[in-house]
Amino acid sequence: MANPTSIRPRTGFHLRLGFVPLLDSAPLIMAQELGLFETEGLQVELVRESSWASLRDKVSFGLLEGGQMLAPMPISMSLASDRPPVPVTTAMVLSRNGNGITLGNQLFNEILQSAANQLKPIETARALVSYARKRQQPVRLAAVAPWSSHDLQLRDWLDAAGAVNGQDFQIIPVSPVQMMDALQSGAVEGCCVGEPWNSVLERRKLGYILHSGHQIWQNAPEKVIGVRTDWANQHQAMHRHLIRALLGACRWLDSANNHPMLARILARPNYLGEYFDRNIGEQFPLHSDGQSPFHPGLHQHFFRHSANFPWLSQAHWLATRLIAHGQLDRIDIASLRQIILPDVFREAAGSLGIDTPMIDSKTEGQHQRPFRLDGQFGPVDVASDYLLGNQLHDWQGNGRSQSLPANEA
């Protein structure tokens, strides 16, 4: 990087991957900066996109082979019925958790003064509903992108208290760079966004994080690496090399010792630096005495407890949430198996000596604590998977599906 005048012509494979300037673009950025793509024989061009919509459009039209994607995106792109579907596939989860439900000061105080136990999302959601009913005006909340876990988590939180859309709450689309103005002016009273936006809002004293996304869906897949299915089919070896490189980056990211270096690299102009400078006039906030870009309350993680394993059952859960909120028509096992590729992950991880669960699905919501499963080489640690309201998503990939109602406290 100190030598800007590379004289050797670039050789080898060229892969263009998009990322959106958020903290969880870190796996792609670090795989590049640590030379992990290169080690795997991949010449990767990282392209910054200002919106998920642009990333989707460029992948659809072949200007990118793939990139960082919101976990539901490969499903919604592949199975779209309101537009030409674009088959996209994912074999690896890049990050888990990292979203926050942040309320503006006034609404936060209302919830604080209610009898609700702040640690219990169902109680806070009920407090929000009774506040809306008392003042006879819906609470105005914001989400950024459709087909995102932010949007789905916000809705599940409100659903848990039986909130009525339009009567108790309204969801208004606001882009993250405008969330500050929107909260300040009172145009919205709260939002669900990814990092570093919750941290930015807190530092500017525009609101407080009421809940972390992990209180709604514990350790839910947040971002995944998605590539066009035609690319994956034509470049099966490269696809595995891509996953190996990203796994190395994810393992590096889970070590807190590396976070100061991560913060410096993310702040470079071509990654997050210029974007944040231009849009909000400052960089993303640092936590833990300036050592880490990660908010300690949001439990964002990248590697441990089989974080990268693409569970079919979690993809199915996301699909059912998309269906519940009118963003997808239907889901079936055959299509899901074409989109989510646990076998490809198993192979790539195994070649690095990283063990993976032998099964593709588990009962989501059943595990309150980390637990162990049989792996290829021995026992494997797997993260807890609590779902708000003790929901169970019992779907074993054999077509049988059962999802318990959300509003059981």
Place this chain on the structure above:
Amino acid sequence: MSSSESLRILLIDNNPERASQVCAALTHNGHDVIRQRPDATGLTAAVARDQPDMVIIDMESPDRDTLENMSTLNAHAPRPIIFFADEPGDRATIQAAVRAGVSAYVVDGIKPQSARSIIDSAIAQFESFQALRTELAQTRSQLDDRKIIEKAKGLIMKQEGCDEDAAFQMLRSAAMDHSERLPDMARRIITLLGKPADNVAVRQAS
């Protein structure tokens, strides 16, 4: 060039110069153009208030996701043009738009040929703006290169006590030896000789 119907278009582009060009071209074709620099919930409010037939938005704008979200929440909100990419003719237009950085949103019921002619017009403006900008950047970098070479020559002359021609020959052969462009080698020499304490001879450096 004129399309069959006159449409109301909301234009969102944070580049004021380019926005003026697009605005002029579309107005010339008989459309009603509303220019908007969105703030807070301005975009949602503007779409609700102005009820545009089409929204043309710079692909670099973070507000795109806002528009996508609106179209999932409200059946009457403009939908992304990429959603209409099933016709072969449209596919080419949309691909060109994505390449040029134009994104467009259309409400239901607009004639495809009207939408296409508006997008084509916006693409043309975006492309000519980009061409101008590339040309400007090239001219600027050529000027910079020339300055860098002059500076390196000066440093070599001082270091080696030679004349300008000899300095240029030295610079050129160093560049050739390293298979580097002349300006890149000049930059290296400036870094080497620019530091007052380091008296490294150019011949050693090459």
